[in-house]
Amino acid sequence: MKPILGNSSIVHLDCSGCGKQYSHLELHTFCPDCQSPLLPAYDIKKVRQQVDRDQILTRPKGMWRWWEVLPVLDPANKVFLGEGDTPLLMLPNVNRELGMTNVYVKDESSNPTGSFKARGLSMAVSKAKELGIEKVIIPTAGNAGGAMAAYAARAGIQAHIFMPKDTPYANIEESRMAGAQVVLVDGLISDAAVMAGEKARAEGWFDLSTFKEPYRVEGKKTMGYELAEAFGWELPDVIIYPTGGGTGLVGMWKAFAEQEELGWLKNKKRPRMVSVQASGCAPVVKAFEAGAMFCDFWTNAHTLASGLRVPKSFADHIILKDIYESNGTAIAIDDQDILLAQKQLARLEGIFAAPEGAATYAALKQLFTSGWIQRDERVVLFNTGSGLKYLSVH
Numbered sequence: 001m002k003p004i005l006g007n008s009s010i011v012h013l014d015c016s017g018c019g020k021q022y023s024h025l026e027l028h029t030f031c032p033d034c035q036s037p038l039l040p041a042y043d044i045k046k047v048r049q050q051v052d053r054d055q056i057l058t059r060p061k062g063m064w065r066w067w068e069v070l071p072v073l074d075p076a077n078k079v080f081l082g083e084g085d086t087p088l089l090m091l092p093n094v095n096r097e098l099g100m101t102n103v104y105v106k107d108e109s110s111n112p113t114g115s116f117k118a119r120g121l122s123m124a125v126s127k128a129k130e131l132g133i134e135k136v137i138i139p140t141a142g143n144a145g146g147a148m149a150a151y152a153a154r155a156g157i158q159a160h161i162f163m164p165k166d167t168p169y170a171n172i173e174e175s176r177m178a179g180a181q182v183v184l185v186d187g188l189i190s191d192a193a194v195m196a197g198e199k200a201r202a203e204g205w206f207d208l209s210t211f212k213e214p215y216r217v218e219g220k221k222t223m224g225y226e227l228a229e230a231f232g233w234e235l236p237d238v239i240i241y242p243t244g245g246g247t248g249l250v251g252m253w254k255a256f257a258e259q260e261e262l263g264w265l266k267n268k269k270r271p272r273m274v275s276v277q278a279s280g281c282a283p284v285v286k287a288f289e290a291g292a293m294f295c296d297f298w299t300n301a302h303t304l305a306s307g308l309r310v311p312k313s314f315a316d317h318i319i320l321k322d323i324y325e326s327n328g329t330a331i332a333i334d335d336q337d338i339l340l341a342q343k344q345l346a347r348l349e350g351i352f353a354a355p356e357g358a359a360t361y362a363a364l365k366q367l368f369t370s371g372w373i374q375r376d377e378r379v380v381l382f383n384t385g386s387g388l389k390y391l392s393v394h
């Protein structure tokens, strides 16, 4: 029988700040010289010669179909719960309602643990397993903790989770259910991150914080491969993405660059990337409007969209660079408009989106009204999680 999976073509890790290279065969976090995220680099030339892009469609479903451009070396280390290959759905009723023609949703709520965090944590936990890690720790706004707990359980790795005490109940319970040790923090994810960082150093546990290890972004990157494939290897015109730590936005932009180098795209047209945040926590929007390359820390962050309650991403300079490069934009949405959009999406299309995902619909309405998006442009909204995870207990 022919092996289902080929080989990873990873060659090293690049520092996104100073360009210094690191070995992918050793355990790394972020660049100790300049405190920037490390991003995996691949032998794209080799993949271009050896891999037929259309053949990847015939492989078993899931994000691991893109094996050659993913970082795990030994297939035995892959921790798979069915993540990836989520539906790209046309939204006929939204289109009719707005007078548009080409609005889609990439519905990530069907991933294991009900959010797209599954992609990133599947990849990070798999790679941690490959590098011999036995204990992992994460500060989380909610869904990342639940996903890490699930993949760690599957991998036989011990999980420690620090989350704000107002994290949705489902996230707390799913983490505990999977055997993770959960610490509820009186504060924001930034406070949880400080505590988790101290604990990681003291105990020698491996920290899977957003962009503080190099591999979560590679799982999120697969959304960009699935989109290109679904659109027949042309990219959509606009991608509207709810941005907290920014792994999905950065990951997809990286995927598009790789695809161009692979020669897989029919033309060089890239999507305009739209970063959506909540008005109560909009550091990327503020920096974008000022034309800045870094974000200021957002004080008193508050929004019901817990995944967007990130006062400053560790990858802020990459997020901003990608938005500028794409001729994109950034937009803040009020919580009441998020709730309205959530109801409208459910009633129009039967999709009960997470508040973060619903925010992209609110953003679409504003950007179409202002003329930033044209009637016939192909627009993809990212519903990053299921609304079911945010129901409170009565």
Ligand SMILES: *Cc1c(COP(=O)(O)O)cnc(C)c1O
Pocket (backbone or CB within 6 Å): 115, 116, 117, 143, 144, 210, 242, 243, 244, 245, 246, 247, 248, 249, 307, 308, 354, 356, 357, 384, 385, 386
């Ligand atoms: C984490 C999260 C986000 C933000 O994703 P980033 O990649 O960190 O920007 C958006 N929506 C949901 C449901 C999330 O859990």
Ligand SMILES: [Zn+2]
Pocket (backbone or CB within 6 Å): 015, 016, 017, 018, 019, 020, 031, 032, 033, 034, 035, 036
């Ligand atoms: Zn560096």
